[in-house]
Amino acid sequence: MVIMAEPVGGRFGDFGGRFVPETLVPACEELEAAFCSAWADQEFRGELNRLLADYAGRPSPLTECHRLSEELGLRLLLKREDLNHTGSHKINNVLGQALLAVRMGKTRLVAETGAGQHGVATATAAALLGLDCVVYMGEFDMERQALNVFRMQLLGAEVRAAVSGSRTLKDAINEAMRDWVATMESSHYCLGSVMGPHPYPWMVRELHRVIGDEAREQCRRLLGKDPDVVTACVGGGSNAIGIFSGFVDGDAELVGVEPAGGAAIGRGVPGVVHGSKSFLMQDEHGQVLEAESISAGLDYPGIGPEHSHLAAIGRATYESVTDDEVVAAFELMSRAEGIIPALEPAHALAWVSRAREKLAGRAVLLNLSGRGDKDVDQMMGRLKPDSGSDGDDGPMG
């Protein structure tokens, strides 16, 4: 396993940094020191690996999609993060941060959540380790992801509504940071993506690199080589960085897929919000724009700084897809493979489907970052009962 060094000053090229209120600087420094020490400590790593295996169910399988591959004219492999405990990749990061919180003597976890997956994972880890837990969630997201709200409450977490701005993920992050400013002595901010102030983008990447490390081994066993293309959806970008980190030093093409309504790299320019410098959707005055996406988990106007760096140096490319393309991909994977994907990774499949001609004959690894159970209710409202059964345009048409 390649351990990539801590980025100097939290910088990924021109991006990253630690743009936080002065109050939080010592908290970030404390966290950085604690993570450096824990990550170098074999006992800590052993404890985390045991939890990842015995509690979360790692390693996650690699699934070759025979029917979808035939339909799309390429070789599609899925990294099955949807099969992890709590239903997404988020648990990798959260177990690491929760153990770290205990190591730092913190008794309370604060988190933000968009779709609710990170909130559920945080509430789960808090329950497992006996920590208090408060999750901030945009009021609008609480409506469209009501099931996950109840799930967090069942797990013993308190869910607080973020009622300002767009009432989505960005506003939940603001509220979580405000909480942390006041409670940093007892609380750890369990940030859910590769964003925020240093050390978060680096730390969260390290905690998710297990995805890429496993996938690389699995691909080499199956294909005898790396895949030609590695793709993942990108909001803040944690699942994408996780899988990219296994391949970034090789030759595989890396493709992140953003929602058209939240395309930080596609439509943004460099800016500074939520603790780091990165591409950001903003107006000409520097006001952050409200993202609009069918997927609450990707409904974010920014992106993690390492993605901005990978885009700037040309190591990764970033595409965007529309909500309609996502819904089509959601149905396609459900019917062709018997896997109901979360709306977030359906973005990656939507791009693969659109780019199928360019990808013809190539081995494409897609990070299936979460399962679609949470989205079924929302999709039921959108899709008519006979939807998709009247055409012959799909593999199961």
Place this chain on the structure above:
Amino acid sequence: MSAEVGPLEAALRARRSRGGKALVPYLTGGLGDWQGALAAAADAGADAVEVGIPFSDPVIDGPVIQQANDRALAAGATPLGVLDSVGRLDIGVPLAVMTYYNIAFRFGLERFASVLADQGVAAAILPDLPLEEAGPWTEAADAAGVETVLLATPTASDERLGRICARTRGFVYGVGLLGVTGVRDELAASAVVMAERLKQMTDLPVLVGVGVGTPEQAEEVCRVADGAVVGSAVVRRMLDDGGPMAVGELVGRFRRALD
């Protein structure tokens, strides 16, 4: 060491050398008759006034200033609009602009600094720009003659406070508590401790803000501090449509408590 003394620092030192305590109200630019409120605050005895340029994601602000930001933005406030208006005012005391770093970054740091200077703004406070990241901005601000006020907080070590005191201009802004801006029932014990720590460390004016919401609290913290910054209490008056008169009345009450 700081070179020449800027207009903000000079005004605050002047108040201190007369044996007085400095009062710096904050109000949100673009909200209602904010220009009138600025003048009223100055007339009521403010030593300087902080003007907020509204930002979409004010992470260090509590509900009152968040609401003021949202309302000002909805009313069409822009950074340049606020700064243009400021340039046309002459309220007789130094002005400091407070906003978040992305506003300055998007403007371009050198351009933002020179616009501040052109509009007669003495100082800038960027609360999400800590010491380690402040270099590019302070360089631009120094070159334009704009004083950059840094925040000092209860979580900082003495070593860190020392570095903050060495780099801040105008005054050192002691944050009174761990938390976001807003009025509390009582002054936090940490506010006085903050003032004591800073006073031992620097000859610069030490002002305390965040959680200083009543004239009594201002008087209490100013037994140690050289002055107080009052934000949410003033903005509350503006949100309640009190107009410049209500703002002037409130600032006057703070003034009398400190005199």
